[in-house]
Amino acid sequence: MKEGLIQQFEGYGEVARDIEVCRKYGIDYTLEKGSVEKFINRLHPGRMTLRVADIIEETPLDGTLRLVPEDGYLPPFQAGQYITVSLETGNIRTSRPYSIASPPNQTGYYDITVRRVKDGLVSNHLLDRVERDDVLVCSGPAGNFYHNPLIHDRSMVCIAGGSGITPFMSMIQEIVDCGLDREVFLFYGSRTLEEVIFRKRLEAIAGRFPNIHFHPVIENPPEGYGGYKGLITGSLVKDVVGDVPGTTFFICGPQGLYDFCVPELEKLGIPGKKIRTEAYAPAAPISNQPGWPENISPDDRFEIRIKDGKVFSARAGEPLLMTLEKEGIFVPSECRSGQCSRCRVKIISGKVFQPAGTPVRRSDRRYGYVHSCVSYPLEDLEIMI
Amino acid sequence: MQDYDVIVIGAGNGGLSAAATLAQNGMRVLILERHNIPGGSATSFCRGRFEFEVALHQLSGMGTTEQPGPLRSMLGRLGVLEELSFVEMPDLYRAFIPGKLDVTLPADRSGVLETLQKRFPGEKEAIGKFFELVYAYAIELYTFLRNPSAAQGTFPLLQRYAFKSAKDVLDEFFTDPLLKAVPGAYWGFIGLTPDRLSFSYLAILFFTYIEMKPCHIKGGSQALSNAILNAFLAHGGRIRFNCGAGKILVENGAVLGVITEDGDEITSKYVVSNASKITTFVDLIGREHIPEKFFDDMRGLSRSPSGFCVYVGLDREPAEMGIDASTTFILPDEDISGEQFKRMKVLDTENDMVAFSCYDVADPEFSPPGACQAVLVTLKYGEPWMRVPPRQYAREKYRCADAMIRQVEKVYPDFRGHMEEVEVATPLTFMRYLGTPGGSIYGFEQYMKDSLFFEQPRVSPVKGLFMAGGWVANCGFEPTLMSGKSAAGAILRMEG
Ligand SMILES: Cc1cc2nc3c(=O)[nH]c(=O)nc-3n(C[C@H](O)[C@H](O)[C@H](O)COP(=O)(O)OP(=O)(O)OC[C@H]3O[C@@H](n4cnc5c(N)ncnc54)[C@H](O)[C@@H]3O)c2cc1C
Ligand code: FES
Numbered sequence: 001m002k003e004g005l006i007q008q009f010e011g012y013g014e015v016a017r018d019i020e021v022c023r024k025y026g027i028d029y030t031l032e033k034g035s036v037e038k039f040i041n042r043l044h045p046g047r048m049t050l051r052v053a054d055i056i057e058e059t060p061l062d063g064t065l066r067l068v069p070e071d072g073y074l075p076p077f078q079a080g081q082y083i084t085v086s087l088e089t090g091n092i093r094t095s096r097p098y099s100i101a102s103p104p105n106q107t108g109y110y111d112i113t114v115r116r117v118k119d120g121l122v123s124n125h126l127l128d129r130v131e132r133d134d135v136l137v138c139s140g141p142a143g144n145f146y147h148n149p150l151i152h153d154r155s156m157v158c159i160a161g162g163s164g165i166t167p168f169m170s171m172i173q174e175i176v177d178c179g180l181d182r183e184v185f186l187f188y189g190s191r192t193l194e195e196v197i198f199r200k201r202l203e204a205i206a207g208r209f210p211n212i213h214f215h216p217v218i219e220n221p222p223e224g225y226g227g228y229k230g231l232i233t234g235s236l237v238k239d240v241v242g243d244v245p246g247t248t249f250f251i252c253g254p255q256g257l258y259d260f261c262v263p264e265l266e267k268l269g270i271p272g273k274k275i276r277t278e279a280y281a282p283a284a285p286i287s288n289q290p291g292w293p294e295n296i297s298p299d300d301r302f303e304i305r306i307k308d309g310k311v312f313s314a315r316a317g318e319p320l321l322m323t324l325e326k327e328g329i330f331v332p333s334e335c336r337s338g339q340c341s342r343c344r345v346k347i348i349s350g351k352v353f354q355p356a357g358t359p360v361r362r363s364d365r366r367y368g369y370v371h372s373c374v375s376y377p378l379e380d381l382e383i384m385i
Numbered sequence: 386m387q388d389y390d391v392i393v394i395g396a397g398n399g400g401l402s403a404a405a406t407l408a409q410n411g412m413r414v415l416i417l418e419r420h421n422i423p424g425g426s427a428t429s430f431c432r433g434r435f436e437f438e439v440a441l442h443q444l445s446g447m448g449t450t451e452q453p454g455p456l457r458s459m460l461g462r463l464g465v466l467e468e469l470s471f472v473e474m475p476d477l478y479r480a481f482i483p484g485k486l487d488v489t490l491p492a493d494r495s496g497v498l499e500t501l502q503k504r505f506p507g508e509k510e511a512i513g514k515f516f517e518l519v520y521a522y523a524i525e526l527y528t529f530l531r532n533p534s535a536a537q538g539t540f541p542l543l544q545r546y547a548f549k550s551a552k553d554v555l556d557e558f559f560t561d562p563l564l565k566a567v568p569g570a571y572w573g574f575i576g577l578t579p580d581r582l583s584f585s586y587l588a589i590l591f592f593t594y595i596e597m598k599p600c601h602i603k604g605g606s607q608a609l610s611n612a613i614l615n616a617f618l619a620h621g622g623r624i625r626f627n628c629g630a631g632k633i634l635v636e637n638g639a640v641l642g643v644i645t646e647d648g649d650e651i652t653s654k655y656v657v658s659n660a661s662k663i664t665t666f667v668d669l670i671g672r673e674h675i676p677e678k679f680f681d682d683m684r685g686l687s688r689s690p691s692g693f694c695v696y697v698g699l700d701r702e703p704a705e706m707g708i709d710a711s712t713t714f715i716l717p718d719e720d721i722s723g724e725q726f727k728r729m730k731v732l733d734t735e736n737d738m739v740a741f742s743c744y745d746v747a748d749p750e751f752s753p754p755g756a757c758q759a760v761l762v763t764l765k766y767g768e769p770w771m772r773v774p775p776r777q778y779a780r781e782k783y784r785c786a787d788a789m790i791r792q793v794e795k796v797y798p799d800f801r802g803h804m805e806e807v808e809v810a811t812p813l814t815f816m817r818y819l820g821t822p823g824g825s826i827y828g829f830e831q832y833m834k835d836s837l838f839f840e841q842p843r844v845s846p847v848k849g850l851f852m853a854g855g856w857v858a859n860c861g862f863e864p865t866l867m868s869g870k871s872a873a874g875a876i877l878r879m880e881g
Contacts, residue, residue, distance in 0.1 A: 005529075006838050006839075008545040009838075010546075010549075012548060014548070019685055023681060023685035027684075029666075029680060030672045030680055032663060036664065036820055036822055039814060040813070063618050068855060076776045104776075144432060145750055149783050150790070150804065151788055151807050273433075311602060339431075341431075342421050359432075361422070361436055362608070363612070367614075367615050369611075
């Protein structure tokens, strides 16, 4: 009936002819099998297998792994982004993010520079057990810590601490290799002079390129050291850089660096939007974080019950994600610093601590979803994965 | 081995409403979602202090508590209405052509007439007649769709306008090209320019948005997705995140279950796919299980454009920025003859129409205090982006975003100076997160030949398989949510 009526409508004949013609000469969709995946993998592969082509000792604390693709292709990234290395060590399947230290214009390999963390699970594995020709499984490049030309100034003050130099190494090399119109003032805080990663290379670059300025700032300098000493203070930055408007500040390092430097910059009158910080996992012990309840010790233990699954005990001071991994429960993760929501789980009952400022979606908060990489149990929990 | 009554592939609008309806009716349902959050397009993401709305611009079909629209009724039946707050937007949109035109259409019929008649006094009468037609046509169309068995002759307006394009009708009523450009601008939410867009869709848009008001959801569309998922879980439903479907198992023309991307085999009597129709039948099932005729029918359909979106967090409130309309269509000129259609097929965004949304205008709590967010959208086909060499991708992204921001500066001159966060999504971004071929955001295109008079038969070529979402329904939140409900309805009827 409907068909019949439509046929009476003005212009039906023409439309009917269109339908016939289009079907005849149209698109054979069966040929598109796999095409979406193919295109996406060129930019954002979910998983890459990279071979360790070389291991370069940087300082007594750090080593660089030079990673080449097994299949010959490395996806592009923006200088400052990281990859996440997944591996199994001591029977625990886990992962850690590492910024790519090589520049994006280096298309043959990614360098990751790993600093040894005392009692750290993965850093020690990567530095001590991984050998040349080993294969690592990694995520595609990700992260939001990069120079965005739409909002960031051409003049950048970069403040690094410890292994936080890696994203800046990538940015600086790209700037000089590709002749980008940008100026960098790099302040690199380090406990000792020996622990300054890439020191020789950075000095050489700064010596050759007038738009790159390198200032190590050493906390415990050797006797007679002529460079900057102590911490990276606002007045030091102002003395060196001069006028700060028209400059964007980038900070990357351990939590202590942000806690100290951000207020220092704010004292100079720099607006919050000009200060960009890389994500970081909260410093241990977690009980030092603002908002941690006084009556709970990081060593307190609580019972975790997985919906339809295991029950086990967890330490308050250990991220839920880590506890799950130790229990052999796999939860995908990427940034491990609360930013990407990859490790999101639902807390059905019980309370967890999440550091202030963790970017959890508003409706996720409402329905009890947390980012497990930065969530710490404060009560017995039931969770859904 | 695990077994469910129904496996739902994808937690987009269609998948979620199907799953929740089924679970509510006692079915054992599992949702497989590739991403780590529910919603598909109906999601949000965080940057800095902002939570950006990905997709929802204007929600249709809500109506009021006294006179609920179809969507409000459906959400009520799912039990999620109390969980959500809706914000009515007072305006349809502001239409802006630099140096030529600047009108804001309020979301009521007399207001629309007054505004247009004041700006175009010479065509006062024509404006009145045009909107009379829009209303009468929409009502006739709904009657026809609900009751197609009515007799011939009852549909004089359909008889005359069913196969006319929006441009045909605008040309028939109006002479001033600027006047035609105002209603024509709504194409920005449908994906086809007025010369190709069936008049029916333009009429439906004006009719429903004026009668039921455009709405926004507090907390954004992610709040809706999370609320529906919550209802689903409360009815015993299960979901696996970070878990794509790799294959739909079919034997003797009927579904057996699904194999996940990780290789888990899960059996079920029914499968509802919220993935694109192409993905579902070509990638997940495979042509060998589908009659050739099915793909022949699909041949005539074309994929809709994707979007190029710039999400901007601003360090000022909307009023301080001079933003007083939730939606602004920034048009390069008054053309409705298809120049913009050509522009959808190139990379460059210079001279594109920009759909500019600022949710904080209607909902001051949407962004943190002292700030607001704006989303700049232009519609683009995926192909030019698929040809960009990966290493040039970031550069092209910034270049095209910059051109859109320049367009916006023509309306809001201080815009650039107040940008605090900027994230750019290209057709490849949509391809990545939605998994749709070419990054299509509106399913198949709805040319006249594919318009609502010719809907594809919903009979599935595989027993036990049902589709939900924008590839089998009209695009938009309301239709896709409804499509999930009808998929669920079909399953429940089979179950008796
Ligand atoms: C975006 C991003 C980029 C990064 N880039 C780099 C980079 O380029 N180079 C680099 O070297 N690092 C980088 N990091 C940091 C790097 O990921 C960490 O160094 C790495 O995670 C250390 O892992 P680990 O397994 O060795 O230490 P973990 O095992 O994670 O332990 C870390 C610390 O926690 C303590 N600890 C362990 N278990 C507990 C517990 N149960 N309770 C209390 N304390 C505990 C340990 O004693 C140790 O001090 C980056 C981090 C992020 C977020
Ligand atoms: S892994 Fe990114 S938020 Fe936890």
